[in-house]
Amino acid sequence: MSDVRDDLVRTRCDACGSQLAYVPGTQHLRCGACGGEVEIVHAAGDAVDEHSFDAWAAAQEGSRAGLLEDRLLTCDGCGATTRGTDLSAACRFCGGHLVAVAEADGHVQPEAVVPFGVEQARAREAFRRWVRSRPFAPSELKKVGDTESLHGSYVPHWTFDAETSSSYTGQRGDEYHVTVKDGDEERQERRVSWTPVSGRVERSFDDVLVPASSQVSETDLRRLGPWALEDAVPFRAEYLAGYSAARYEVEPAAGLERAKATMAKAITADVRRDIGGDEQRVGSVATAYTDVMFKLVLLPLWIATYVYAGRQWQVMVNANTGQVVGRRPFSAVKITVAVLVVLLVVVALVLWYVTSRT
Template identity: 25%
Template sequence: MVTQYKCPNCGSDMAFDSDSGKLSCPSCGRQDDIETFPEANIQRKFEPEEAKEYHCENCGAVILTEANTTATHCSFCGAPVVLADRLSGDFAPAKVIPFTVSKEEAVAAFRKWTRNGRLTPRGFMSGDRIKKMTGMYVPFWLYDIEGTADVAAVATRIRQYQRGDTIYTETDFYDVRREIDISYLKVPADASEKMDDELMDKLEPYNYGDLKDFRMPYLAGFLAEKYDYDDEALFSRVQSKIVPYIDSFISTTVSGYSSVSYTDKHIEAKKNKVYYTLLPVWMVYYDFENKEHTFAMNGQTGKVVGRPPISKAKVVGWFTGIAASAFVVMKAISYAVGGVLW
């Protein structure tokens, strides 16, 4: 099902505006709250489930999508559309964090990240490249975790003292036992096969105080995908993220000893609640010297990760320019003081 949000004033397609948090019309400037948007102005067209081909209600053009895409644009008229049938049933998100960083802000951060192209390959900062800046809702699972730890250890306290000319070392041994309950809320794991897990981890943290109940209008004007992996498939990865934190917390509870030797340590992390959530990311993909580079920005906090490609020729030219400038400066100083260099 293709869903488009028509402006009640002029009939143009509305999209979600990250600055106002509302549906916004690019033609007449009207803005509407998502919660109260008139049902009569939501235009829907049903297609066979999981179809990869849809038709734009505006211009009639064919919209080709991958099976996991849930929100996109018409390539011909640019109208934002949401493929609502792919957001129902088991694929219906529970929560969403809306974009708060606009495309203009993301582009400005991209320029700063590349230092305005001073050392990037020729043509890298072209308008076409910047136009490919994509706002995407990435599917995540958020886990509320109940962690437990049952720990046994042998600890020592060592004391040295001197009597006369003799130095004595006294060692006391202790049996240590800890039973710990600890919980973690909203532990994220990206559920898209396309996304690099390490890259998505580096975009954390998100402010989960801004989580909202999912509504489809938040997706209008952005790309979005449904999950490839369910919460069971990703839980082992979440456990691997949580266990080191539990282990570190255990260490804080066994303090004041000279040494601690663990004889038994059983750590377990269990799911309490799981939330299928869409999180905002700005992205640009590019290839350079047979290697893919990615610019990624947290669409809520503005945090940037990734490394831009570097042109070796520009680096050589930059250092040559610095050396030449330094030579001129040194010459000028030598003449100013009446000396001769070299």
């Protein structure tokens, strides 16, 4: 296992020794006690680079790079050590920030980060609005937004670029109409003439996004999007100070297969357009992928977890755009009352109609 004792971001204020944390929407860390600030400095020429997937795969052949390994991290505050697989976490003894500067050997380094752009206060207000706008929510739920704390976390994602060339076979359907007699009446019937076709379509893909962690469901992450990837900056560990950051669990090869599934949907749509006509039947599509590039990017989330009726519920705020997605309970009493009201209205309308006809 890889031990990392010194490769940590120093998150203690030089002036008072308190914790520094990244301030959303800025390029600096701020001390929670004295308000002192430290600028996040990027090296000259620092840029978000993408890497050749083929070159990476060849270099990894036969290695154990994909395995999650515990790492030894030492708190720069109290000196306590802890093991874990996360890139950033809190010290379990003093609450200090543990932020690793570099990944363990063989693991893919984050190339980019979309920093927190939505402050906690704004996220909490968005959370409150979301909670209070839920229909048939229990009355107790309305109070949650006032008391629940939000936890900031970065979720790892892969992005993939590729040049694709796809050969296809299928059928083009062109509609026409015929006159059909039915006794003394005539009517027009639609028919389709099918013609075998084949061809080739090409498409360039850029930044196809694939979640690389099971921390949040893929369905929720899709609903939280789209992410403003143009806000991504070259990765600096300082952006993680004060937030948790999970390591990727989905390996690049598995991520590429998921990306190809996303690309296939767009390619099929291109094939249908290329076939033309009024209807299309797609028989086969064979796609060649070239110049496949990838990178690991960290995307920011505010996450609130609350308990209601003995069950955990989770609400998330996209800390890049402010989009809110979550789960919530329903009030059986409110639903029953609403159904009864609708039934009473229907009965009243029926009685009014019957009375007015007599």
